[in-house]
Amino acid sequence: MDAILEELLRHGVALVGLNVFLQQLGLPIPSVPTMMIAGALALDGRISAPGVFAVSVAASALADMLWFAAGRRFGYPVLKLLCRVSLSPDACVRQTEGIFERWGFPSLVLSKFVPGFSTVAPPMAGALRMSLPRFLLATVASAALWVGAAMGAGALFRREIEWLLGWMSRHGVLAALALLVLLALYVAYKAWQRWQLARHVEGAMIAVHDLAARLADDSPPLLVDVGSRLAQRSRAHIPGAVLLDLEAIGSGAHAFPEDRSVVFYCACPNEVSAKRATQILLARGHRDVRALAGGLEGWMAAGHPVEQGVGMILAPMAARRAA
DSSP states (O other), rough: OEEEEHHHHHHTTHHHHHHHHHHHHHHOOOOOHHHHHHHHHHHSSSSSSSHHHHHHHHHHHHHHHHHHHHHHHOOOOHHHHHTTSSSSSHHHHHHHHHHHHHHHHHHHHGGGGHHHHHHHHHHHHHHHTOOOOHHHHHHHHHHHHHHHHHHHHHHHTTHHHOOOOOOOOHHHHHHHHHHHHHEEEEEEHHHHHHHHHHHHHTTTTEEEHHHHHHHTTSSEEEEEEOOHHHHHHTTOOOTTTEEEEEEHHHHHHHHOOTSOOEEEOSSSSGGGHHHHHHHHHHHHHOOSSSTTTTTHHHHHHTTTBBSSSSSSOOOOOHHHHTO
């Protein structure tokens, strides 16, 4: 922290802007503490408050624009790349889709205040074809609220920040050790969650070529595309698939036929939504349930056909009638 303070006093506005830009690109470099310290220093006139605010907002908007352009150009693969560097890569895309679907435009304005969502939201907006003017308005408003809140908090808690900086300077080893222990516990918990999921569905996967063969049979399986309605309207589907979101499957709102095989697939990292849907049905006593290995991306990579537009959305209890 002493080093951060020293560098802020030496390089001022440019350092804060660079810190914000790198964090918004996705690097694990927290910028809120830097902006809070800058806010405290600005109260004493030791750094330019308007300069820090303007440069930080511009840096955040520039990083968001780069991700928005990548999402518009490359679509969901960009999201999967971003989510793979997350500690929760399996839920990253699904949770971001859920926030977009529930809150729409306002979710972008408040995105900076939601950990993990801040970096993924711009490419998601690009992949879902949000208009450029709307995105620019949302991202600048979000950055202004976020930077203003951080600097305001720094000015408000100036004395506490000075005390914390002093304490961390005197007990740097203890503070670093505590942070490392908390991080290790969190990583271990996420690893345990993945192991639990893999253990339950390890034998319930189906390869792309096997699914293609089964779909050509006289009695094909019920094929279910698992994802948010927002995403399902924006990407391709396997022909004949019905559409469901994971929350509806988990709530039991849809009754699946017990005398027909069911195959779930998704467009998400590690096929986690399809695996969780499979786990849910297996726990309810269904025997012939599979998750597609490789998901939609694996199906398309193998050269199998897909269709655009909205497919059939499964209404409550419709799965039984689809048998």
